Amino acid sequence: MTTRVSDAELQFREFFAAEYGRLRGLGYLLPSDWAEAEELAQEALVRTYRAWPRVRRHDRPGAYARKVLINRHRSLLRRAKVEARHLAGRRAEEAYEAELGTDGLVLWSAVRRLPTRQRAVLVLRYHEDLPEAEVARLLGLPLGTVKSLAHRGLARLRGELGSAAMEESGGHQR
Amino acid sequence: MIEDRLRETFGRVAAGGPAEAGAFDRFQRHRRAHRSRVVVASMALVVVAALASAVAVPRLLPTTPERRLEITGAGGPERWLDGPLVANAPLQGFQVRVPAGWEAAATWKGIELRPASAELRRHLNGPVQLVTGVLGPSLNPGPNAGMDGSYEDGGDLPATVVRPPEGNSSRGSFPGNRDWFRTDLQAGPWRTTQWHIPWPYRCQPGVPCPASLALRTLKVVYQVDGAAAAQVDGLAGRLLRTARPIANAVKGQPHASRPDCVDGRSMVLRRETDDSLDNGPSTTVAHFYWFARTTANLVPCTVRGLGVELLDASGRRLEVQGNGLTVASVAELPEARTGRIEGGEMELRLKWFNWCHAGETWMRWIGGPGPSPPIPVTAPFCTDRSKPSRLMVDQIRR
Numbered sequence A: 001m002t003t004r005v006s007d008a009e010l011q012f013r014e015f016f017a018a019e020y021g022r023l024r025g026l027g028y029l030l031p032s033d034w035a036e037a038e039e040l041a042q043e044a045l046v047r048t049y050r051a052w053p054r055v056r057r058h059d060r061p062g063a064y065a066r067k068v069l070i071n072r073h074r075s076l077l078r079r080a081k082v083e084a085r086h087l088a089g090r091r092a093e094e095a096y097e098a099e100l101g102t103d104g105l106v107l108w109s110a111v112r113r114l115p116t117r118q119r120a121v122l123v124l125r126y127h128e129d130l131p132e133a134e135v136a137r138l139l140g141l142p143l144g145t146v147k148s149l150a151h152r153g154l155a156r157l158r159g160e161l162g163s164a165a166m167e168e169s170g171g172h173q174r
Numbered sequence B: 001m002i003e004d005r006l007r008e009t010f011g012r013v014a015a016g017g018p019a020e021a022g023a024f025d026r027f028q029r030h031r032r033a034h035r036s037r038v039v040v041a042s043m044a045l046v047v048v049a050a051l052a053s054a055v056a057v058p059r060l061l062p063t064t065p066e067r068r069l070e071i072t073g074a075g076g077p078e079r080w081l082d083g084p085l086v087a088n089a090p091l092q093g094f095q096v097r098v099p100a101g102w103e104a105a106a107t108w109k110g111i112e113l114r115p116a117s118a119e120l121r122r123h124l125n126g127p128v129q130l131v132t133g134v135l136g137p138s139l140n141p142g143p144n145a146g147m148d149g150s151y152e153d154g155g156d157l158p159a160t161v162v163r164p165p166e167g168n169s170s171r172g173s174f175p176g177n178r179d180w181f182r183t184d185l186q187a188g189p190w191r192t193t194q195w196h197i198p199w200p201y202r203c204q205p206g207v208p209c210p211a212s213l214a215l216r217t218l219k220v221v222y223q224v225d226g227a228a229a230a231q232v233d234g235l236a237g238r239l240l241r242t243a244r245p246i247a248n249a250v251k252g253q254p255h256a257s258r259p260d261c262v263d264g265r266s267m268v269l270r271r272e273t274d275d276s277l278d279n280g281p282s283t284t285v286a287h288f289y290w291f292a293r294t295t296a297n298l299v300p301c302t303v304r305g306l307g308v309e310l311l312d313a314s315g316r317r318l319e320v321q322g323n324g325l326t327v328a329s330v331a332e333l334p335e336a337r338t339g340r341i342e343g344g345e346m347e348l349r350l351k352w353f354n355w356c357h358a359g360e361t362w363m364r365w366i367g368g369p370g371p372s373p374p375i376p377v378t379a380p381f382c383t384d385r386s387k388p389s390r391l392m393v394d395q396i397r398r
Helices: A007-029 A034-050 A061-078 A081-088 A090-094 A098-112 A116-127 A132-139 A143-173 B002-015 B023-060 B211-215 B229-242
Strands: B068-070 B085-089 B094-098 B102-107 B110-115 B128-134 B168-174 B178-187 B190-198 B216-224 B267-273 B285-294 B301-311 B326-333 B345-353 B362-366 B390-397
Touching (some): A007 A061, A007 A116, A007 B002, A007 B023, A034 A061, A034 B023, A061 A132, A098 A143, A116 A132, A116 A143, A116 B002, A132 A143, A143 B002, B068 B102, B085 B102, B085 B110, B094 B102, B094 B110, B094 B229, B178 B229, B211 B216, B216 B229, B301 B345
Parallel strands (some): B068 B085
Antiparallel strands (some): B085 B094, B110 B128, B168 B178, B178 B190, B190 B216, B301 B326
């Protein structure tokens, strides 16, 4: 038995193949949990699928899916659900961090210790390469707040990386 | 630059993680599960909305506790109440729901209904009456009706009680084994219809119960023209199908408190002297008789306050011990029976004796239907001058 697939369905499948990995990666950068990232990406794509007849005509349907994912993430954060799952999925997550190298692991560890909003701003700003205005729009924050969060986040990372370097060099001295 | 290092690290982190194999299959499952959740949530919303409206809407509506129309057996139509309401008639032993679109009023023998619609009212000649009645064994739709067959023509029951309705008769049965008997009599534009269903009167435990009371029926009576006949017939059927027996229609149930019997309504009162009964003047005793009979509705009541007053020609009371005697509570109808008939009648007999004075003697009835003018009466002979003349209760048959 064959099932006829519509053009829109085919188009969505192509979109899914192109965007799923990126969305899942974004999902991971936000809560740092692959299971949660998968859930966020799937949820974002399901909602995008429901709106597909309309979304497919957009210039950037991926931006729509990304916005859905971020909104979903914010929503889950509000319910403190992510944190609970984050803790539960910690062991599985660490198995995939070996390829980052020492510097990457230090930086990533520092990112994960950032407050949620600072982290989200940095992810969208430097992973998604979105302008600050777009980040502000996606996170529902004033532009000034986004600028402030980015500034403080970077400063904190610099501070942590500097301390780590000093600890490392101090250790060698001993 | 920290920004460049962040981009590189973010890229590596995001590209890592478990394999993405089967992601689209999971997506399909996810999508179907999502759709199911949406359906379930929608249904839940519908259920919640329905429950909420079921709870909230009645609260939002004006609070109208179930209105009741109590039939006390005291008066005629006083005020009309529009349905729906519950009409409670413990004296008649029934409870019915008056449907919307009809108005109801209490009468001494039950309820009367009339349509709220003026248009429909024009097709009725008077109200629809829901009352209790009696049918003789040959017509009564009740099984055996508790009779022994000697009442075939109803002649042995009080004549006012059993008068077979006129017209074409028919029989049938409502769902629930309620048998009905019906008569239709056409006169001009109006058809007079009577419906009866068995509604046996149950006496209270320990009270001897005349068998004739099992002949009570619940009946609907009305006069309607052809245009509204079907609609009013429908109402009658509905009332009789759904009427609930209460109080004296339920075996072992306590009865409602009874009002005093009212002559011409719940009882027919008759008073006699020896002279009027053609018993002839007694030489030693004069008798005064009160007879009370239930009416065809068998509405229970108490016969009270019957007596006699003895007077001289000027209207002054005679020197008689017990003169002006009044019996406070004589009997209960319809349970009372004199013995001569099967039920529904009582007899109070007073006697006056040993009158040792000359002059005219008169008497006046106390109680009963309105003021009674004095009437001449034959005095009893003097039997013992040393003893007082006395008036006393001779006998109560009830």
